[in-house]
Amino acid sequence: MEEKKPKFCESPYLYPSEEPQSRGISFRRFIIIVTLLNFVAISIITGYVLYNVWLLETTIDEPFVDWQKDDSKPLITTYYESSFTSGGVFRAPVPSKADPKSPQCTLPNESKFDCNPDEPVNQQVCESRGCCWVPVTRSKRNIPPLNIPYCFYPSDYKVYDVADIKQGDNNATLKLVRKTASGFPDEIDNVNVEIIGLDSERLRVRFVDAEKDRFEVPMPFFNLSKAEQIKSPLYKIKINDDGKLQISRASTGTIIFNADLSTLIYADKYIQLHVHVPSTYLYGLGEHKATFKKDLTGWNRYTMFARDIGPTENVNLYGSYPFYIMPEGDDKMNAHGVFLLNSNAMDVLTQAAPAITYRTVGGILDFFIFLGPSAPEVVRQNVNLIGRPVLQPQWAFGFHLCRYGYNSLAKTRETLDRNLAAGIPIEAQWNDIDYMDRYNDFTYDKNNFAGLGDFVKELHSKNMHYVIILDPGVSAAEPAGTYPPYDDGVKADIFIKNTTNQIFVAKVWNLVSTAYPDFTNPATVDYWKNQLMNLRKDIEFDGIWIDMNEPSNFLDGQFNGCPNDPYENPPYKPGGNNLRSRTVCMTAKQHLGIHYNLHNLYGLYENVVSYKASLDIFGARPFILSRSTYPSQGHYASHWSGDIQSSWDHMKYSISNMLEFNIYGIPMIGSDICGFSGSTNVELCMRWSALGAFYPFSRNHNDIHGTEQDPAILGPTVVAAAKYALGARYKLLPYLYTLFAKANMNGDTVVRSLFFEFPLDKNTYSIETAFLWGSSLYIVPVLEAQKTQVDAYFPNELWYNFDDKKLAFNSTGATKTITIDNDKIGLFMRGGSIVPVYQNSANTTAELRKQKYYLNAYLDRSGNAVGEIYHDDGKSVDSIEAGNYIHASCKANKERLVCSYMNMAEFDDYRVGGVTISGLHEQPKTINLNGQFLSSNSYSHDGSTLSIDLPDDFYSSQSFSIEFRY
Missing domain, CATH: 2.60.40.1760 (glycosyl hydrolase (family 31))
Structure with missing residues (x-):
């Protein structure tokens, strides 16, 4: 999220040991002193540089002898002394100097491994490391991407x-x-x-x-089990x-x-x-x-x-x-x-x-x-x-609406109402940090958001949900006794500390200063849960959105910076930036160690703590959305791509981001539909609304500085595209939900690259402009302005249109030009698939659950199709562990469709209402269900698709079979 400019005022909560000393000196004297100090510093630095140049020219070739001891006897070892890293002077055995004309240095460019990671590079430092110095004619080095290194390891290099x-x-x-x-x-x-x-x-x-x-x-999150015997x-x-x-x-x-x-x-x-x-x-x-x-x-x-x-x-x-x-x-x-x-x-x-x-x-x-x-x-x-992906609550698969900058409950309600009136199905309304009192966690603005608790209850009465945002940073500048999130944290001793063992104080959204909970501290679980429970007494939120948890900081460290310490200035800086830039000092202390080692884990640990707290608070599956992630994240929470821009390029990038996070085990992934930063336009938002309906996590959200971009505010073109795509999504939710169940049970991906399903077709390995849901649904969006035709690659298979179930392409592996109208997106079903669907869309997932399931089968060239269906109550944490679910495997060919149950629990809202078989070109004379003939009025055939309605009283408590006789 783009931040406001922080107010760098002196905080009354800065600790005395960190405060500036008395300022009782005249401005003029101050300028004179600073000038003298600068002159002295420049002189020292110049002398130091000249000394090291001399040192490199002399001592590298003239090693000195020093003593080194071990437990047995003293050894004489040859060392050299240098300072070509930020680590300062050190001693080590002399490396042999590489001859740039030797065979060891005569390497193909692609085999040259960079020997000078700590830029800038120079010949003396390079050769002192025993590396080859071979300049290459090229343009100025641009990092990244990198270029052919001047300084590289010889082929016989050895440490x-x-x-x-x-x-x-x-x-x-x-x-x-x-x-x-x-x-x-x-x-x-x-x-x-x-x-x-x-x-x-x-x-x-x-x-x-x-x-x-x-x-x-x-x-603690990993499954490190090891087989007793390893065969083959x-x-x-x-x-x-x-x-x-x-x-x-x-x-x-x-x-x-x-x-x-x-x-x-x-x-x-x-x-x-x-x-x-x-x-x-x-x-x-x-x-x-x-x-x-x-x-x-x-x-x-x-x-x-x-x-x-x-x-x-x-x-x-x-x-x-x-x-x-x-x-x-x-x-x-x-x-x-x-x-x-x-x-x-x-x-x-x-x-x-x-x-x-x-x-x-x-x-x-x-x-x-x-x-x-x-x-x-x-x-x-x-x-x-x-850790396999957590099974999300079913309501999380609906469409979510948000904006940073509603600034009031009235505006929130106005936006929601106009979209409902336009026929946009909305599952959850969200608020960004503007709902808070002065951007303080676990509070809400009782003036501009007066009545927020009643508004949330109203949403619940309509089977809708509400999600709040929380940042990890807690205000450290509220009067004592007025802000429990800080007072309780001090009492529980759960905040990150600085090197003087005082609370690490920096600046994020809070108006004056910020303290950071240490989520690696076991005591933070109860602290975090208590703060959430206190807030939920006023606002019965259903999910938690965690932002800024890298952790972000509007400063580089504390108000007075970070200590001069090797952990703040390591000899190598990944990415070229100071590690403390816009975050916590690397020397900051946490329960499990210093932040230097734990920084990348901060977001994960916050998600683990939030998940544990939510289990007790909600008594149901938590929904947690997090910006910062690390491996294991998907076992607890979901992710979105952050502050993406309102541009065609970023819309295209959202697909590669979605594909990538699925291989990381985080299938609940999405991007802000129509973009977060900047202002969208009607055409971009129209196409993005269609694409975004097929993000597993589907939310329209944008920044306070951009124009409003909810579907209804942008007019009928965007509304039509959103209604069509969301309508298709809602019909396909049984399939999407089944995919997530399989991800939880097996570790499968939900969104897939074509090459996952067609590994022998090398044409599929670089396709990132279209994607699959599971193995069956192929989604082809429009990603360029003023386009209604798209060239899309269709692998070797039969492909059916989603809307009419008719064969679209009998492809042998070729690029096809398809027309996609302004209010549409390309949706194709793969031959060989059976997909569970609802016949109609609805405003909420609760309404969808009142419908019966239909099984749509799409025969492949061999006349076969397979698929699965999963059903549970949509909310219980232990549905799969407790066996409280339905899971069926279905197969179809030209003679029959058979569904066999791998697990069968009883649910009042589970019914199979009908079947369609696409690619069946001969009309059956009779059809029977479990040996009983169906009335001819219950099925129809249009030349390529057989549609069957099952009896209203049919309950598939056991495996069932539908046979077609010709």
């Missing part, structure tokens, strides 16, 4: 020697002993490497300090004596993880590993405004450090996902995945070798490798590790 290799059938261990220096301070001398087979499809590779513990990501593993492990680790696919021999461990750099605040990969098909490495398929034709950088910034090209955004899927390019298009469990700030670099370089500033390297062998199986394996 560690390999020792004590022990290899079993599905596991291995080895030791790395440091041989030379990398140029980074506080290097770790001995590293243990463990390769652990978890089961036949998954293995783990860990790099740990052999001598002392380092920070590791807490994993899909992988093979090979380690050479020189340190080359190769993990290959057993069936093909393809090396999927290829790393020279001797080139590892493992320092206290900088860890780097190069990994060669087998193909250029790369998906993941979020969160960024980027294409779903990442570029492996050149040098690119993907920074992972949660940040409050609107989606911008090549910039790290709200979440961190060091996970990727890679189809391997073989005949079967096997795929694997790699997840690095590390929560520190990092860069992941890609280059055309093809290869990936990991650079992180802390923790350990802890890789999980998934062998698939298909892309959907890779997702399941990863999601079963980090």
Whole structure:
């Protein structure tokens, strides 16, 4: 969210130890003193730079001798002294100087690994690291994307020697002993490497300090189960004596993880590993405004450090996902995945070798490798590790309406009423931070939003819902005893602390100053729950929207900045920015450690705490929407793409964002329909309303600075598009809900790229302008202005129109030009599918549940179709665990449709009312249901589609069969 300019006033709640000293000095004297100090500082800096230039020219080639001790005997070791990183002066063994004309430096451009991550680069520093200096004629370096490095590692570069290799059938261990220096301070001398087979499809590779513990990501959320016996593993492990680790696919021999461990750099605040990969098909490495398929034709950088910034090209955004899927390019298009469990700030670099370089500033390297062998199986394996997606309350799948800038209950009501009057189905009304009293969490404006509690009760009476926004920041400047969220937090001691063990005070939306709850503190669960319960006494909200939880800050640290500490100024800065920029100081203290290690986990822990609190408060499935995320997020909450712009480009990006978060195990994903920042226009919002109806999370929302953009305010064109698309969505909700149940049970994706379903068709691997719901519904939007025709690729299959159920294309794998009218979106059903639907739309999901289900079957070329249907009460937390649900598997061909129940609980609102079979060109003479003939008045045939209405009293408590006789 775009913030107001903060008021940098002196806070009465700044602690004495942090306050400026007395200002009893004249302005003139102040200017004189500052001028003198600047002169002295410049002199010192100039001298320091000249000294280091001299140092590099002399001491690198003339090492000195120093003493180093271990437990047994003193050793004489050769060191050099330098300062080519921000870590200051350090000592390390001398690296050998690389000859740029040697074979070791004569490498293809795509095989050059950058040896100078801490820009700017120069020849002396490069060569002092034992690296090759070969300038390349090129334009000015632009980061990102990167270009061919001047300074790169020679082919025989080595930091560690390999020792004590022990290899079993599905596991291995080895030791790395440091041989030379990398140029980074506080290097770790001995590293243990463990390769652990978890089961036949998954293995783990860990790099740990052999001598002392380092920070590791807490994993209470993860399923780290390990098979007692591993039979027929899909992988093979090979380690050479020189340190080359190769993990290959057993069936093909393809090396999927290829790393020279001797080139590892493992320092206290900088860890780097190069990994060669087998193909250029790369998906993941979020969160960024980027294409779903990442570029492996050149040098690119993907920074992972949660940040409050609107989606911008090549910039790290709200979440961190060091996970990727890679189809391997073989005949079967096997795929694997790699997840690095590390929560520190990092860069992941890609280059055309093809290869990936990991650079992180802390923790350990802890890789999980998934062998698939298909892309959907890779997702399941990863999601079963980090936590399968939570089953959302059914009402969350309705359409949501919001705006930052209603500024009053009257305006909120006016907007809602005009959209209801226009026939827009609205499930939930939301309010942004303008409903709060002075932007303070757990309050509401009793003047402009007087009567808000009664308004919410009115929504409930109409089977609608209400969602509030909360930021993590709590006002730290209210008079004592007047604001319980702060007073209670102080009493419970749950706020993040600074280095002097006082509450860390910064500035977000609160008018004066802000304190941040520490969600890693177990006591915060009760604190957070109590604040939510107190607010709910006044406003019976149904869901929680969490914003600004990277955590965001309008300052760089505290009002007086951050301490001068190595954690604030590590030798490498991922993305090139200070880590404290617009967030909490890296030295800030939390229950589980310092913020330096925990920053990327802040949003996840807030979601976990909010989920636990919501279970007690609502007694039903929570709905939580969060901006900042980390692996495991989908097990607790959902996500939206943040402050997206009102533009055609950002509308297109919303598709790749949606595809990407599904592979991260967060299928409940969407973007602000019509854009958040800036002002939309009628045509853009018309097309975006159609697309947005097929986001799993579907909400129209925008910024206070833009024009109003709800469908009704923009007129009949946008209303028509929204009504058509939302009407189709609501009819398809049984199918969407079934997909989410399967995601919860199995770890499946909901929104899919075409290549997940057609892996042998390489044309599908770069398509990001259309997408699938599950395996059956193909959605083709219009993404350009003044267009009513779209070129869309249809893989080798029969494709039916959603509206009339008629065959649209018998495609052998080709691009088709389709016409999409202004009030429509392209919706196509895949041959071979059976999809549960409602016959009609409705205003709310509660009204939808009063309808019967219909099963629409679309036969493939072989005359077959399959599908599933899931039903429960839409709200119970333990529906699946308790077996309180219905789950049926259905099959159809030209002779019959059969549904078999895998689980059957009783529900009064579950009925199957009818069936349609598309692609059935011969009319049956008779039809029977479970052996009983149906009246000829109950079915019809139009030449290609058979439609059957089942008896009103039919209740499918057991498996049922419908047979067609000719």
